[in-house]
Amino acid sequence: EDQVTQSPEALRLQEGESSSLNCSYTVSGLRGLFWYRQDPGKGPEFLFTLYSAGEEKEKERLKATLTKKESFLHITAPKPEDSATYLCAGKSGTYKYIFGTGTRLKVLA
């Protein structure tokens, strides 16, 4: 069965304290690994897509990496505005995205 598991469930960081979020996946016919950011009361907002092991993408303080079984979202020197829930999703086949339960990140000033 297709599955995406994220850890930790919640993470509290001090401003400037770098860390990584983990996404383990088992998705048949994987057609991309996606990272989204979700703020309270809003829909998920697209961050990155990764397609093959070894691929990396960066955006401001965020960097996403992909292996054959896991993806990591590295947050370098986070700021309070980076506080959100980060969702990982694997695309199975042509239309179905399997989401993890997310990591709730809180960055303290």
Place this chain on the structure above:
Amino acid sequence: ETGVTQSPTHLIKTRGQQVTLRCSSQSGHNTVSWYQQALGQGPQFIFQYYREEENGRGNFPPRFSGLQFPNYSSELNVNALELDDSALYLCASSLGEGPGANVLTFGAGSRLTVL
């Protein structure tokens, strides 16, 4: 460029009632999918519509149904509401093909509470 808009934003229903949720897709997007997000959980795929046809469905019963209109807007209908249907319902649009076809653009959701 307008994003994905959903209505209503919040609604309360009682068990057994029916509900219709609406979604306007992002300009230029011809594919719409619906997701259910329970509190503290990730979104769960309900179904996808492409060119007015359902072309994929998740593990949801038939009382969850939908429509896509010629302008690519969409509706989600849920009959015989149950307490467990309480959730945030997210609509996402995307391009059906070409660069960027994989990226989902989500609306802010419709928060449904079933009493």
